[in-house]
Amino acid sequence: MPQSNPDLDAFFASATKWPAELAVLRGILLDAGLTEERKWDVPCYPVNGRLVVGIGELADCCAFSFFKGVLLADGEGILTKPGANTRSARMVRFHSVEEIRAAEPTLRAYLAEAVALEKAGRKVDFGDGDDIDYPDELIDRLDADPDFQEAFEALTPGRRRGYLLHFSSAKQPATRLARIAKATPAILRGKGLNDR
Secondary structure, eight states: OOOOOHHHHHHHHOOSSHHHHHHHHHHHHHTTTOEEEEEEEEEEEEEEHHHEEEEEEOOSSSEEEEEEESSOTTTTTOOOOOTTSSOOOEEEEEESSSHHHHHEEEEHHHHHHHHHHTTOOOOOOOSOOOOSSOHHHHHHHHOOHHHHHHHHSSSOOHHHHHHHHHTOOOOSHHHHHHHHHHHHHHHHHTOOOOOO
């Protein structure tokens, strides 16, 4: 059985809201033979170098997240989307050790399925990432600036989608224009909304 990652021991030791629950989830993952690594400052568990599961504390629960959860059968109906715009990840939210223990057989079965899918090389089909309408202000900017258009179209589908969600969520045209202007330098450098 893999050993815990000492780099993550501090994460688990500093858990304040759900320490017992996180310890149980960690045990399930280590018992399944997965190794731990820190990604985005939370424990993640890869297979063949690709992330399969992450766990962490949220304000109202602790979460067991499958990065490609949309591919899982979810016969028990326990998986939820972390956010309205999430396309791939699915999570199970827990509020007690008892809930985890009750769901443990299902969790282990889902985990085995997720590992098998990753080992088989299954991928989530995201399409072209442009399933969100372009706001008029962005269309005007793309039409007026060929360099900007080329840079925007060269972004990965996920980065384009992130910008489209960000621009489109503004209610006022002036806010959309301001967001586009602020994002322009990053777009021209090929960076996503949250890239540094």
